[in-house]
Amino acid sequence: MLDPLLVKGEAIGVLITGCVRESAYCEQDLKFTRQLADQLAICIENARLYEKVVQGQREWEETFRALTDPIFLIDLNFNIIRFNDRMDGHETCSWKTGFQGKCHKLLWGREKKCDNCLLEEVYNTGSPAYRRVQRPSGRVLDVFYYPVLNQNNEIYAVIHHIKDITEQVKMEAQLVQSAKLAAIGEMAAGVAHELNSPMTVIIGNAQMLLREGGPAGSPDGLLNDVVSCGLRCRKIIQNLLTFSRQDHQPLAPTSLNDVVERVLSLIQYQINRNNIDIRLSLDQDLPPVSANGHQLDQVLLNFLLNARDALEGLERDREIVISTSVRAGEDGQRWVTTSVEDNGAGIPPDYMNRIFNPFFTSKDTSRGTGLGLSVSLGIAQAHGGTIEVGSSQGEGSVFSLVLPVDPEGEEG
Ligand SMILES: Nc1ncnc2c1ncn2[C@@H]1O[C@H](COP(=O)(O)OP(=O)(O)O)[C@@H](O)[C@H]1O
Ligand SMILES: [Mg+2]
Structure with a gap:
């Protein structure tokens, strides 16, 4: 059948x-x-x-x-019907029903419904709503409310979408801060430029007086001091001008020892003022590298400022050692290493692989931009080199700029 x-x-x-x-x-x-x-x-x-x-x-x-943001389906009586369990970024729980409780209690820890509750606004207006909230923990959340309609176009629930934008807000603040720093840099360059001419007059006149034996009755050495301090000021001004100049120099044979000296003339005073000793250990037979000197200044300056920050507030004898040396790779390539070592706070292991990220900073927004190391690494790589880091927490860190020696430049 x-x-x-x-x-x-x-x-x-x-x-x-x-x-x-x-x-x-x-x-x-x-x-x-x-x-x-x-x-x-x-x-x-x-x-x-x-x-x-x-x-x-x-x-x-x-x-x-699959969505990483927390999402909740909430009914008209503030009960959470469903949620995707991403509230704390835990990945273990799955979307489940039977999560009993009111949204104001479970999400925001309030016994009664929140003042000016946006859920109600969504029920009344029928349109989505949005609010930015800052949690006591400091995290900033964007909270979105979307109405869910049944076949008869009536709202029966609201989708509650929470987005953690703490990092984004931080980045925006840092961008503003770095724009401010750029403006300050420009102003500093302007001031340096303005100071250049009066400095020339001061030094010139003092030298002239010196040649004539100085004004009668003036103690010995006063004029000499005026001239030598004037020369020092002029050097600082010139280095500041060079540093802030943005133009793209062609690569030229550059001695890293000169870079160290130039940068120190700019910030040695600031560092010493913080009761930090600077020791130098420079290899006098250092071969030149083919480089844009201004950019290398910037890298070294970043290393030194970071070292200064890492030493701040420490009780021990604070010290920074700057050293230059040459080393040869297995393939015969020679490298010039410029290291800045501090006996400061060191870097926590879990920061280690983030310190080169743009905008990563452990300092507060008014001091750190998180751009120093990322820009420095960019410069090192553009020169065919790299940056090496060693650190042990609580004991100190060493940052090394490693650049290849150009074989032709060496012969020349
Ligand atoms: N010498 C150092 N000692 C300890 N931590 C350092 C040192 N240099 C860099 N760091 C860490 O790397 C982070 C990123 O540095 P950087 O890119 O220069 O940004 P910023 O100095 O603006 O914070 C710093 O916030 C700090 O946590
Ligand atoms: Mg820095």
Whole structure:
């Protein structure tokens, strides 16, 4: 006997019944198998539909779980119906039902509904709403509310989407800060430029007086002091001008010892003022590297300012050692290393692989931009070199700029 399995008039299969005897079935049996076939068809169809529903549900659950921001479905009585369990960034929990509780209690820790609750606004207006909140922990959250409508276009729930934008806000603040620093740099360059001419007059006149033996009755050495201090000021001014100049110099043979000297003339005073000793250990036979000197100044300046910051407030004898040296790689390539070592706070291990990221800083916004090391690494790499770091927390750090010696430059 063959009975079609019919679903809405369409055959989805056949029920075959067989017997080895001849003329084994009567009309009664035929009726029975036909009924059986109808039941079977309904069962199969239900099973298929169920599978589809489950899969559809699974897809939605996976969609919500894939989102890293917390999302909640909240009904008109402030009950959380569903959520994707990303509240604390934990990845272990899955989207589940049966999370009992009111949103004001579970999300914001309040016994009563929040003042000027935006959920109510969404129910009343039918349009999405948004608010930025700052948590007591300091984290900044963007909270979005979207109405969920049923077939009759009535709101029956609200989707509550929370986005943690703490990092973004921090970055914006740092961008503003670095723009400010750029402006200060420009102003400093302007001031240096203005000071250049009066400095020339002061030094020139003092030298002239010196040649004539000085004004009668003036103590020895006074004029000499005026001249030498004037010369020092002029050097600082010139270095400041060179440093702040933005132009793209061509690469030229550059001595890292000169770079050290130049940068020190700019900030040695500031560092010494912080009761920090600077020791130099310069290799006098250092080969030149082919480089943009201004950019190397900047790298060294960043190292020194970071070292100064790392030493701040420490009780021990504070010291920075600047050293230059040459070393040869296995392939015969020679490298010039310029290191700045401090006995400061050191770098916590979990910061270590982030310190070169743009905008990563452990200092407060008014002091750190988080750009120093990322810019420095860019400069080192543009010169075919790199930056090496060693640090042990609580004991100090050493940052080394490693640059290749240009073989041709060496011969010349
Ligand atoms: N010598 C150092 N000792 C300890 N930590 C350092 C040192 N140099 C850099 N760091 C760490 O690296 C971070 C990034 O440095 P940097 O890119 O120069 O940005 P910034 O100085 O503006 O914070 C610093 O905030 C600090 O945590
Ligand atoms: Mg820095």
